[in-house]
Amino acid sequence: MPELPEVELVARELRPSVLRRHVLRVLESREDVFLTGASTRLNDVEGCRFESLRRRGKLLIFELSDDLVLTVHLRMTGRLETTEPDHPRQPHTHLILELSDGRQLRFADTRRFGRMQLLRRDDLSNDPFLLRLGPEPSELDVESLSQRLRPRIGSLKGALLDQSLVAGLGNIYVDEILHRAGLHPLLSAGRLRPHERALLASTMSSVIEEAIAAGGSTISDYRQVNGSAGRYQLEHRVFGREGKKCHGCEGEIRKLVVTGRGTHLCPNCQPRRRGRMSGERRRQR
DNA sequence: TCTAACCTGATC
DNA sequence: GATCAGGTTAGA
Secondary structure, eight states, rough: OOOHHHHHHHHHHHHHHTTTOOOEEHHHHHHHHTTEEEOOOOGTTOOBBBEEEEEEEEEEEESTTTTEEEEOOOOEEEEEEEOOTTSOOTTTEEEEETTTTOOEEEEESOOOEEEEEEEEHHTTTTTHHHHHHOEEEEEOHHHHHHHHHHTOOOOHHHHHTTTTTTSSOOOOOOOHHHHHHHHTTBBBBGGGHHHHHHHHHHHHHHHHHHHTTTTOOSSOOOOTTSSSSSSSSGGGSSSTTTSBBBBTTBOEEEEEEETTTTEEOTTTOOOTOOOGGGGSSOOOO
């Protein structure tokens, strides 16, 4: 479900209600959702204190006392919330931690793709997901973006969805970024012109920034921790707007499938000037 | 690099 | 009943 902006907002909203609290007990957990490392057991979390909460890409990282780390990936439908203990639990609640102030930290996830992991701090640096993760969009300058795009064979959309190229973008924001930059999702990632790469780099960070400022995008599941919906979906120019008029040119927003993902674009504003992908697979140089 | 698979629920 | 969904990844 959530991409970088939504995960960032979850982190910001959760901090005041979890930091400096201790975990008293694990009240409930599903072992296929809450995993442990080689040297951790679930109950190790009991008695620990939440020291910090940060985000890397779409991953939430809670640092605990006793050298423990709790990572949470919400994937498509995961949600985290803190509630009073008597608050009715959402369906598909897979983990409940009782906190020292009497409240509870709960993780619910309809589709059960989401994962929580309890690790030793030392093992976090060997976590395969974190090891592969590319830079944050805010730290990706034109130089570095160019270097990363140049060797790529496939589509621009596929490249931007690849978390090792840049961390945190997902289907919504890639479509929105490409529309703003006037780039067709099927352009060959390795063959952008210099001015297009520059535009892509700046568009990327401004779209992400604006989405955070607007409280993220609420399409169906995502809510801010306080329960209110985001507002960035109102700013979407292409995502979820197939058949509607493009704000830029009065043309019609179309939907196609790129690397298996529904992809929204305006064919006028995002021209596909270089022929079909199949003709672009020729080796570079 | 791409597809299918992992799950459940909403919508067609 | 079939298809689709904001993500990731094993396997081709």
